[in-house]
Amino acid sequence: MSNLLRNSLLLVLAASPVLVTAQDLSGDNIRSLDGQVQEIKSDVLSIASELNTLEERLLFPSHTQVSLFVSIGQDEEFRLDAVQLEINGELASHHIYSFKELDALQNGGVQKIYTGNLTTGEHQLNVTMIGKLKNGKDFNESGSFVFTKGVKPKALGITLAGPGFGSGGIKVGDW
Amino acid sequence: MSRLSLLLANLLLVLLAAMPARAEDLNDLYFGEALYFAHQGLYFEALERLDTEVLQHKQIDEPELDSLFVHIDDAKFSLGDFELRYRMHHRAGRAIRAVLEGAVDEVVRNDAAYRLARIHFQKQQMEDALLALDRVDGEIPEAIRDDIEFLRANVYLAQGKQLESVDVLKSLKNSDEYSGFASYNLGIAYLQNGQRALAIEQLDRAGQIQTRDASELAIRDKSNLVLGTVLLENGEFERSLPYLNRVRLDGPFSNQALLSAGWAAMSVEDFERAVVPWSILVDREITDSATQEALLALPYAYGKLNIHGRAAIHYGRALDSFGAEIQKLNASVDSIRDGKFLEALVREEIRQNKDWVIRLRTLPETPETYYLMDLLASHDFQTGLQNYLDLADLRRKLLTWGGGFDAYDEIVEIRTGHYEPLLPDVDEQFRKLDSRMRLRVEQHKTLVKRRDDLLTSPRPEFLATPEEQMLLERIAVLEAKAAMNFASNEQTLVRLQRLKGVLSYTLRTEYHARLTEFDKNVRNLDQAMAMVQGEYDEYVRNRQAVTHSFEGYEKPMRRLRAEVEQSVEEIDRLMARQGHLLEVLAIEKLVARRDHLENYGDKARFALADSYDRATQAQARLSETP
Numbered sequence: 001m002s003n004l005l006r007n008s009l010l011l012v013l014a015a016s017p018v019l020v021t022a023q024d025l026s027g028d029n030i031r032s033l034d035g036q037v038q039e040i041k042s043d044v045l046s047i048a049s050e051l052n053t054l055e056e057r058l059l060f061p062s063h064t065q066v067s068l069f070v071s072i073g074q075d076e077e078f079r080l081d082a083v084q085l086e087i088n089g090e091l092a093s094h095h096i097y098s099f100k101e102l103d104a105l106q107n108g109g110v111q112k113i114y115t116g117n118l119t120t121g122e123h124q125l126n127v128t129m130i131g132k133l134k135n136g137k138d139f140n141e142s143g144s145f146v147f148t149k150g151v152k153p154k155a156l157g158i159t160l161a162g163p164g165f166g167s168g169g170i171k172v173g174d175w
Numbered sequence: 176m177s178r179l180s181l182l183l184a185n186l187l188l189v190l191l192a193a194m195p196a197r198a199e200d201l202n203d204l205y206f207g208e209a210l211y212f213a214h215q216g217l218y219f220e221a222l223e224r225l226d227t228e229v230l231q232h233k234q235i236d237e238p239e240l241d242s243l244f245v246h247i248d249d250a251k252f253s254l255g256d257f258e259l260r261y262r263m264h265h266r267a268g269r270a271i272r273a274v275l276e277g278a279v280d281e282v283v284r285n286d287a288a289y290r291l292a293r294i295h296f297q298k299q300q301m302e303d304a305l306l307a308l309d310r311v312d313g314e315i316p317e318a319i320r321d322d323i324e325f326l327r328a329n330v331y332l333a334q335g336k337q338l339e340s341v342d343v344l345k346s347l348k349n350s351d352e353y354s355g356f357a358s359y360n361l362g363i364a365y366l367q368n369g370q371r372a373l374a375i376e377q378l379d380r381a382g383q384i385q386t387r388d389a390s391e392l393a394i395r396d397k398s399n400l401v402l403g404t405v406l407l408e409n410g411e412f413e414r415s416l417p418y419l420n421r422v423r424l425d426g427p428f429s430n431q432a433l434l435s436a437g438w439a440a441m442s443v444e445d446f447e448r449a450v451v452p453w454s455i456l457v458d459r460e461i462t463d464s465a466t467q468e469a470l471l472a473l474p475y476a477y478g479k480l481n482i483h484g485r486a487a488i489h490y491g492r493a494l495d496s497f498g499a500e501i502q503k504l505n506a507s508v509d510s511i512r513d514g515k516f517l518e519a520l521v522r523e524e525i526r527q528n529k530d531w532v533i534r535l536r537t538l539p540e541t542p543e544t545y546y547l548m549d550l551l552a553s554h555d556f557q558t559g560l561q562n563y564l565d566l567a568d569l570r571r572k573l574l575t576w577g578g579g580f581d582a583y584d585e586i587v588e589i590r591t592g593h594y595e596p597l598l599p600d601v602d603e604q605f606r607k608l609d610s611r612m613r614l615r616v617e618q619h620k621t622l623v624k625r626r627d628d629l630l631t632s633p634r635p636e637f638l639a640t641p642e643e644q645m646l647l648e649r650i651a652v653l654e655a656k657a658a659m660n661f662a663s664n665e666q667t668l669v670r671l672q673r674l675k676g677v678l679s680y681t682l683r684t685e686y687h688a689r690l691t692e693f694d695k696n697v698r699n700l701d702q703a704m705a706m707v708q709g710e711y712d713e714y715v716r717n718r719q720a721v722t723h724s725f726e727g728y729e730k731p732m733r734r735l736r737a738e739v740e741q742s743v744e745e746i747d748r749l750m751a752r753q754g755h756l757l758e759v760l761a762i763e764k765l766v767a768r769r770d771h772l773e774n775y776g777d778k779a780r781f782a783l784a785d786s787y788d789r790a791t792q793a794q795a796r797l798s799e800t801p
Contacts, residue, residue, distance in 0.1 A: 037562040048223045104214035110207025
């Protein structure tokens, strides 16, 4: 049984301070595979980029392309639950936000919420946002905007702010 | 302990990997979109967006007019960050190095140098990390001042330069962010440098920090456990006990501390005191190696106290527990060999929970993951595991894209079928219209030029009406005839002159009015021509768009389809290798634990028999006693 004490001490020592514990036997194999995984990641990223460009060209040609982006104004503390967009009276997008998505927006992320095709000329955009204020009260706000689609791709930014906080409301502008 | 081991193993990386900065006053939507994905942990999507955006920015003739221009340094930093977070260390740093070597101000350059050093550290390239840190000079951003020093200290520690590390860590004693970690690491640096007394003093200090922060409490426990272990190893059993007792009973290091406290007491032959921690420990999570050892150690202590009956009961309990755990381990090995471990690892729903690896054990037919926690916490296994999960994600993406090609082909086919029969007639009509259009454009140009010429050198005859022009021509003919005919009388010539004079008078006196009218008509024509030109241009654009809507897709689609298929094949190959490696490592670990438990079982069996004998002998002695 005295071996038990020695073994136990060895176990304790195994838990003593080391910066990194690596599986030495498998380390080389894993590192070699790691390099190959990084290569395939790079290849797939390049496929994704090319495919997206091709897809955009096929589905949303530049002369009819319209993209709408959503962002949240700085220092806004309201909770955005959903956004609904209508273009010329037709439902274009209805997005319900997950916690992660909302967090990403609050940290300065910009969401591409809609990409579609429109003819050149004037169009009507209706934006509705649903959310909750810091005091727990539900709110629902809408805005109606007119924008002009030219021959170039159109990108519109929709900046949302909770009512009663900051400048408030829904703002739409060219980007 | 296992979860915290994982936490501590990754602690440094977590501390060093700063989140992408909030894009204040963001001007570039696509950079914002990349951040939107990055903040959700979707680094593949973030990289794909930002890489394309930065590439397009580089190809622009006047980049200063591009919306990314003001963010380009941030964008390059973020590219490096995203690549790092997506575990693409080979690529990470490329963009940051470009910033570092560019003409940027001190603050930006120092930030870049720090980020580059962090990348080298994570790639375990310590010399390069130090070289990058040495480039930090002049004004340092306040937010990363301590980060730089903490990184420097860790690079020194990783290089075995404890003395240098000690100097740096001392300077972080008052850091808000790093004081706890620096204090512990300083103790470790002293220890590794052979400065035992200083190490004990420092770890003692780190083991008494007042804090409510969970990670600092864990560091405090670890300091006490390490210090207790160092003393125990050195035979200073009594002295080790207070430090081991300082470890919180509900903390992640408590099992190991309880086990060591028991052995320290045993070593000074204070068997009763050894029973106390071990009695607590035997009722804890059975898969923990400290608990399993305590199952054997507790009856050993009872034996020393000559309570052989109780010792026998506990040895029996230990045997039962070991037997059950060996069965569990065998089932776990079988489950891994059947591929259940890898199947469970890639299940999306279980990964929604932050403790997903632990939750694997709740799934049917999956291995007992508690036994794998140490392995899961190791850097190489983590790398392998994350790579396996990334490969599985990539595979899912590629299969989805692969499914889209048929739909794209169908779109192109429908468009081709619709437009191709229409286009020859449309093009024929357009050619006719085009030649008429060109003629009118030339006529318009001539009229504009004539108007412009008349403004600088007046020519009244140019503004004559068709009737006047006919009359002028007739007069000219008659004048010529008169000149040839000597018989013409003087009166005829005078009449011709008079008629010519009347016409000239009209042309000259009405010249300005006629020029104004002409100008007005040319301007109206300008408008009409502009409208026609607009329609012409729109037609050309639409005609081009029609061509672009179905032509030029076949080759790239075919190539991309082949690339997707090849990538899936390559990923399948890599996943098989990576998965096999993970399975082998997991099985090795489980088999080692099983062998260990079987060894414990043998000892328990022998000790159980011995305890029964001794208990029986004691009972016999008692009965013999009158």
